[in-house]
Amino acid sequence: MSPLETPPSPARFPHHAAAGSRRYRSKAQRPCDLCRARKALCNIPDPSRPCQLCDRTGRPCTFLAGTKSRPTRCSPGRSSADDGAADSLADQTPLTASSFSRNDARGDLVVDNPTSLSPAFGGHPLGMDEMLPTQWSPDLEQLGQAEAFMQDIPNFWSIPYGDASVMGTADSAVEPNSGNEEALSRPQVQATLNRHDRSTSFIGYSNESDPFLLEHYPYNAADELDFFMVTYRRPSSQPVSAGHPPIHFLQSKPQAVLQNQEAMTGCLALKNERDLLNEIVSVEMGVALLRLYLRFIFQNLPIISRTELLKDEEEFIKSTSPGVLAGMYALALPFTSWDEQFCLDSAYSKPDVNRLWQVSYSCLQRELHFPSLSTVQISLLLLNTTTFDPVAVETPFAWSLACSALAVAQSLGLHVDPGPWRGLPAAEARLRRRLWWTVVAEHGWRAVTHGRASMLREDDCNVTPISHADFAGVEDAHGAADYFIHFCALTDIVSEICRSFFTLRTVSKVQDLKDIMDRARPLQRALHRWLESLPPSLSLDQPASDATNSDVPDSRASLHVAYFTARVLLLRALLRPIVRPRLPDDHDDDSAVHEVLQESRDFMRALIAVVRGLDLRYTAAFWPAYARHCLCYPGLFCYMLCFQRRSPRDRAGDEELFARWRGVLRARVGAWPLLRFAVVKVDAVFWKKMEHTREKRQWSG
Template sequence: MASRPYRSKAIKPQTPCTFLTKPKARKHRSRTNNQIISPLEPSPLLQNEVVESVINHDQRERSGLSEELALAPNPPFTPLQLDDIDLSFLARIGPRYLITEKHIKPGSEHFNSSTSMHDRTCLYSGISSDQGPSLLRHLVYDQLDCFGNDRQLFWRVEAQEDSAYMIVYPSHHLDGHADMYEYDHIEAVFTPHQTELVDLYFTYVHTSFPVLESRSTFEKKRANSCLPVSLLALVYLHGSAFWHIPHRCIFPLIDQHALHPYIYSCLTFEARTPNLEVIQALLLYTQLPARFNRAPNYPGIWSTTSLLTGMAQDIGLHIDPSGWSIIPEERKLRRILWWAVLLHEKTMAHWLGRPSHIKWDDWNVEPLQLKDFADEDGRMEVECVSWANAFIALTNLALIFSDLLDSFYSVRSNFQTMKREVALQKGRLIKDKIQVWRETHGIASGTNAHAYHYTAHLTALTIELSTQRAILGSKMSVEQDSHDTTIEDIYHTITQTLFNILDSRLRHPVSGLCLNYNKGSLSMIGSLLISLVLSSTSEIILNERRTTLLEFHARLQLLVNEDEDCQSAEFAQFALGRVNLILEELFGNHRGSSATERRDPNTTKTPWGNETNEKFWISYRIAFP
């Protein structure tokens, strides 16, 4: 161990930090009515605007709602009818930020146990930083491992040889969101159904994507106003997606898509003061259903992914917290959130064909275990074990996704310029890892499967097919071509594995959040099947390949039809639209009935209506004789 650096006796020990020193009072000049309001200050109009949700139909017309919105500072506010709220007005209630100094509340004796605190933001100090370990290890820390003052505090969260440091700033110095913990508007929109929506969230969403703590912890944070407004809105919004239980349908809910712009604007401000709760909110935002099913991917999804990755690294999620002096519950949560971020980033990089921002050498968080989902006494409810194991298995696939991207889909390791023998060697390594993953985790299927099981199965299958796709696209000699079985392997994987997964999903419908990653998986598979059809070299091969494509298309259509009654199959709609757009451009431009129309399983649902399989391909033979 290195010897302690020399320190002069002239340097006095640091006075313990208490955050109790009051800031100096500032004098503010009075402003007359004729003076211009600074753009950095909140508009008085925005301060006074309040959503009026009580509409007295006997006294005013519905069309006059916008004129009747109260502008008094504190008007009566007792929302009753959610469908009477002016949604266009809600979109104008943007987050405001204040660059004003305010006194930090007492209670700082607890700051050493959590990196999430009101009015303060903890940012990780990296090893190459201008305020990195080279400087920080020489400072004199008090009994709370702190050095500094209310404007900038260095916190040694791990007092080991390779210490970890957080720099704590006042949030108002980071131009934070002033209304970050103000719930009035959001609570008004969902009153009086908040409890039911939280129930639905933890029943259908949390089991597929467990990025929040337990229900009791969530309720405690909500009661103490410790959740950012974006996170609270997203929990309500995700719960409302499952508002399809019959006895609840009589109660109208807000259109969930109407809140998307408001939540996104909140997140852009909250990103300036990142913490664990903001990371949770952005992860949940990436799993919202699309507002519209259109040709592009989700608007700004890669930019949002980059923002998520940057915030995670900003607060040090990429560093293993096992030795940190924080509460055990936060250590668990930090591990869970890092693996959720890693899974999202690797999956989206593959789906969108983008270079991954996270490299193997830049993080060291231990893999998830069941104990990370247990309570403070190490106990878990029996029904929680299934979804926790499924999420652990899903996050482990992020490592194989990383190998896949590095092996075949990077700029310097591109399968299109790779020799076939090299591609086969790399492909065998990935295939072996997938096989070990399946043997290790044993994900349920059939009648015992839930939505989170299907996500894990489909993600593993996507890695397998993407590996085979890369091998197929590599360079090979004429001699190798006669013995190549890659195409046969692809069709065997699709017909024997993928179709079994989709058929099981159709036979045993499930309720629960199917992660948006499934959309990219099915879309990639559809594109692969179309490319194989277009590369057919004979009539026999064409017939075989088009049959498989039609079977895949039919299963997607059946999943979309199922989505008429619930949100659990919404993921198939995007992939079906992608396939239809390409087929429509290739084989015709006729349009027919709605995509959700029930059909005969023996016919193919094309973009221009129901046609027999044979008729569907007549134009193909003309275009490609």
């Protein structure tokens, strides 16, 4: 035993009247003092023993702290976030400000001075296990007890939105912009963002959930808005103004995260990934899956040497990292019906895709200490893992992995142009260039959809733009090169849009319509030139070359969805000064406002027509993982358009456009599961009856 550890003394633990689980806010069965302070589930399996948390940490399981009386609420709404750690810790003798710090997302306390303890914690020195974060058990049943189904969702169904008095009640939705004086005078409810029962993520300004749109959502008195499995949290009610951009957090329940963790629990225990991979996929089937990868996925992820693969496929399997092979196999599995040999076998049984991703992930962890090109390849493949739940919010792991891939790529010198390196084989030089631009593209689009600032600086790389020469020796090189070249060019434009309009410094400035339009015009022209430069092979209205190929999956549609996302980002920036409440010193040109609104409506009509025209050969193709977020942008942008106040006569048309987009999604989601996340985003607006909120906000005052 460590000399710092103090063995628990049975005499310190009182006997409890009853066993069972006690919620930290329970009145009938109060939790112990430690569980109340940590907002933890107080689980007492045996009434003669302390609770699980106190038993594990060796702390006294006491019930000494008295309850603190709370001020009376003006309405009987649900308990707000001030039931949290701030009030619970207030029941204890306070520590000094420097004696503790928040350690992680669970909100556990890490005491800097183990001898400076309050009497409420027993006054005994902390053991090593107490100074470490509590290891919360990933038990879904226990989480279900701690998080009762939909218990915290406010009753929006009974709120009469037509009654103006409802909007002024303490526990009802608060309008963030329509009453700035009221928002400033309303006391700020303090609650920690560091909740152990939530995964908290900052919502960036290019995220599909536009923070400027979230300002219009009906938050309660605690500045929270609950949906089914997530909570939108606004930590400050400060009105949006110059120097005060909208700040929002998304707090999601851990069930989806635990599913991902469970799938990876045994990964690092794998002893020989290659032997395991050979058990899952035979060499014969591996060759077939590699051919399918080249046929259906290579143009999106040209991260391997096609020349080396086709030279000797079995030798390629023997010499390539099993993590790379496992990722390629997993992405190619949905297309086994297009292989003449395995189409029948795949109808009855397929390799376990989860085990393939386990092999890939395990190899990545092993290779990170000694990275090579395969480490970058595995990272790029893992970034395109299909989520366990298509409607689950993506965890920060994807953004962390994208940044890690960029860091490894820079460590390997991929950001340096290998053209002048004469001692390098030409095939390897081409592969390095393709790998670098794939990393740039994946990192760039993850930065967009996660609302993060890119970790890549333009002056930190000198690799020239990708070209057809980088696909030399590839069968159908022109088709694969065309897609990837135009995709990389579009990524550059989108990255410039984010740098111009979606950085923290930019959104903190005064949102002047004329200034935004002047800065947006060059980018609009760049997008127009990009679209005009597309070859016929990448045009959506280009028919298949022959009847045989008319139903073969074709991934060109993902390129156009990325283009539409870029257009939405520009139009969102232009809508900011239009949807905000009009200030006395606003002098926006009405013709400019009309131009932006009309362009937004024309764009949505064109987009609806394009999505309606996507048939099975497009929807059945390979789609990058971030595409499900891109498909969310049009719906929330259309909802944002409904908040404009400058053209009241067009209100009905904007609402009809929003409903039409919702109908398009609903009609296609059954055959196209990738749309499920976009459908949930739009349906949530109607489920929470927030269209009434929009109406109330738009026409009040």
